Amino acid sequence: MADRSQKTEKPTQRKLKEARREGQVxxxxxxxxxxxxxxxxxxxxxTMGKTTSAARNAFHEVAGIIEKPDIGQSLHLLGSAMGAAAVAAAPLCLGAMVVGLGASVAQGGLRISLKALGARWRNLNPLTGLKRMFGPRGAWxxxxALGKTGLLALVLFDTVRSLVPLTTSAQVLPLAAVTHVAGEAIFRFARDAALIGLGLAALDYAYQLRRYRSSLRMTKQEVKEELRTTEGDPRIKSAIRSRQMALRRRRMIREVAKADxxxxxxxxxxxALRYTAGSGAPRVVAKGAGSIAGRIREEAMRHRVPIVEDVPLARTLYRVCDLGQEIPRELFVAVARVLAFVFTLKRKGTVGGLHRPRPTPPSELAGVRRGRRRTRRRPVLLR
Structure with missing residues (x-):
């Protein structure tokens, strides 16, 4: 197992998904x-008002049944009491269930993991329990617990202190007033205690989230191995790309034989340009620089495709045209001049070899931009 200090990389999406699948959130x-x-x-x-009213009515009915016992009235009273209790308890039960599910979903989704429910023998190891008890988790x-106890004690002390004046005047106050004041004090204590507990729970969730992310950190080697598993070995992918590039180059070189x-x-x-009458503008069937340009020239010499030396036009075609693309409108005149020169050579029977006609004036090529692609773009083959 790698040292924790070596795990400096954030977990990948795959590891996060696996952890959630195993119930680790x-x-x-x-x-x-x-x-x-x-x-x-x-x-x-x-609901206290309705519950109190129902209880008061039930006590009155009980007093009447005690004076005049009747089985039918007793059963009716029992059913009414059970119904009132169910009505009073239903909002509490449903509310607690909804809040519990909502809290679970908000913290990490509602997931059922059979692996998380299974027995983990390392959890039964006493040494593991001691490490949890005396480690950072136990300290937290x-x-x-100390913070919760201290804060709740302060709230309880404040509540009891607010009830001290009530104890001195309880004998002269009506019972309803005493119970109202005591009920308000109990409500404030429960409310403040719940708010304090909720604040501590938020801190606990932040701690658990930090601990969870720290436990899923990975070493650089683990990240590399996972990328190799999911995306393939980079060396193999590079070799495949090189082979694909070589195949595309060979196909492109074969197209030179069909060029004009x-x-x-x-x-x-x-x-290399090819023009088919009635099919639009001339199209680039091959292009390259350096060694690729040398192979294009060799293929043209082998198949007696005319080679025209025109430095400004060659540079412009290479710069603005993609492989398989028709030439832009701004180059129609310059390319038409070259094609007319080539057709003249064909009539004379002197097509093959290198020819040096008058080059295209640079002023005709100024401001020429990339033409709109009319076919699927292929990779540009450089050196």
Whole structure:
């Protein structure tokens, strides 16, 4: 296992997905618990009036049944009491369930992992338990428990202190007033306790998230191996790309035999053009620089394709035209002049070899831009 200090890289998307699939997510169970308590406090406050009224009516009916016992009325009272209890408890139960599910989804989604439910023998190892107890995780749990106890004690002390005046005047106040004041104090204590617990739960979630991300960090070697697994070995991919490039070059060189003319510069650049009457503008069937240009010239000599030396035109064609693309409109006149020269050579029977007609004036090529692609673009083959 790699040393933790060597794990300096962030986890990849694949590792994060695998961790979620195994049930490993950053989660604090206290978030849902304290949210449920806070919701329960407010729901109890909202339903307290109806619950108290139902209980008061039930006590009155009980008193009447005690004076005149009746089995039918007793069963009716029992059913009414159970219904009232269910109505009072339903919002609390449903609210707690919804809040719990919402907290789970917000923290990492609702996922069921059979692997996470299975037994992990390392968790039964006493040494592992001791490491958790006396390690950073144990220290955090202890600090969280102490902070929770201290803050709740302060809230409880403030609540009890607010009830001290009530104890001195409880004998002269009506029972309803005493219960109202005591109920308000209990509500404030429960509300403040839930808010404090929720704040601590948020801190605990931040800690769990940091610990979760730290546990999934990877070494540079692990990242390389995973990329090799998912995307393939870079050396193999490079070899495949080189082979594909070589195949495209060979196909391009074979197209030179079908060209009408090869415009050169005179040794560094070569562009082969083919013109088919009625099919649009002349098209670039091969282009290259350096050694590729040399191979294009050799193929043209082998198949007696005329080679025309026109330095400005060759440079412009190489710069603005892609492989398989028709020449732009701005070059129609210059290329038409070259093709007319080539057709004259064909009539004279002196097509093959290198020819040096009058070069295209640079002023005709000024401002020529790339033409619009009319066919699928192929890679430009350079040196």
């Amino acid at each position: 950053a989660r604090s169970p206290e978030v849902g618990a304290w949210l449920g308590l806070l919701l329960a406090v407010f729901l109890v406050r909202l 749990e202890a600090a969280k 003319v090869v415009v050169v510069n005179p040794t560094h650049i070569a562009v």
